[in-house]
Amino acid sequence: MSALLLQLMNGLSYGVLLFIITSGITIVFGILGVLNLAHGSLYVLGSYIGYSLIMAAGLPFWVALMAVPILIAIIGLVLEIVMLRPTYKLGHLSQVLLTFGLAYIFHDIFSMMWGKNILVVNPPAALNVSVEIAGHAIPAYRLALILIGIVMAVFLWYTQERTKWGAVIRAGLSDKEMVGGLGVNIHFVFTCVFFLGSLMAGLGGVLGSPILGVFPGMEFQILILSLVVLVVGGLGSVTGTFIASLLVGFVETFSRYFVPELSLIITFALMALVLVVRPQGLTGRRVA
Numbered sequence: 001m002s003a004l005l006l007q008l009m010n011g012l013s014y015g016v017l018l019f020i021i022t023s024g025i026t027i028v029f030g031i032l033g034v035l036n037l038a039h040g041s042l043y044v045l046g047s048y049i050g051y052s053l054i055m056a057a058g059l060p061f062w063v064a065l066m067a068v069p070i071l072i073a074i075i076g077l078v079l080e081i082v083m084l085r086p087t088y089k090l091g092h093l094s095q096v097l098l099t100f101g102l103a104y105i106f107h108d109i110f111s112m113m114w115g116k117n118i119l120v121v122n123p124p125a126a127l128n129v130s131v132e133i134a135g136h137a138i139p140a141y142r143l144a145l146i147l148i149g150i151v152m153a154v155f156l157w158y159t160q161e162r163t164k165w166g167a168v169i170r171a172g173l174s175d176k177e178m179v180g181g182l183g184v185n186i187h188f189v190f191t192c193v194f195f196l197g198s199l200m201a202g203l204g205g206v207l208g209s210p211i212l213g214v215f216p217g218m219e220f221q222i223l224i225l226s227l228v229v230l231v232v233g234g235l236g237s238v239t240g241t242f243i244a245s246l247l248v249g250f251v252e253t254f255s256r257y258f259v260p261e262l263s264l265i266i267t268f269a270l271m272a273l274v275l276v277v278r279p280q281g282l283t284g285r286r287v288a
């Protein structure tokens with residue numbers, strides 16, 4: 001029972017972390033229709049910069065947690081304006097080729113600057129303890145991560161579904177010419193969405209480094225899991241992304257614990273099952 005409870009907490013915290021990471025690519029692809037395969041690279045870049053600030057420069061974890069996401073968001077903003085925006089009228093293939101190439105460029109940069117070893121960030125001292133739940137010791141950092149993830153999920157859902165800003169974004173996806181005719185600068189709105197998606201990648205990078213560590217090549221692992229969550233949850237749905245992230249997090253955690261050699265196969269089998277039963281995803285809308 002102790003091992004089962006620990007795996008449940010690990011799966012929950014891992015699922016919440018996947019949501020924080022994947023919500024960025026879901027927002028960008030589901031709302032803008034832009035497939036950014038460099039999203040995993042932005043996550044890893046956030047982890048590496050967080051490591052440099054916390055472990056090398058000695059800054060407090062909380063300072064890095066506030067500074068790094070903003071820096072990654074600015075980097076993502078520059079990439080969107082300079083490189084991605086010219087591809088919007090060229091279709092998804094151009095975006096895939098461009099962002100996949102960027103991912104390989106980032107991979108070489110990571111190897112040159114930080115080496116190829118696995119680097120791990122220490123959690124903040126206040127959370128580097130265990131909390132007793134039902135007689136079992138649970139890492140306090142994982143509990144804090146779960147709380148942060150739930151808060152972010154509620155914030156993103158409320159912003160998308162209950163605010164004027166969310167309405168403008170959804171309307172712009174359906175008919176950006178009409179929204180532009182109403183006086184809304186839709187290009188600025190879309191740029192802000194990309195900024196938010198990149199910010200979520202940076203936030204996930206700092207939060208995930210004490211649990212997952214960071215190493216070159218991790219960006220492709222994160223990208224694959226993000227795409228699985230994207231497919232399982234449904235395009236553009238924060239609720240679907242949250243449910244799918246938890247589902248994939250539990251499947252990954254328990255499969256690695258019981259049958260580690262089959263964990264990746266089981267994860268893709270889950271995606272295949274969802275595609276067969278609901279091609280639009282768990283909460284996505286069927287396209288006629």
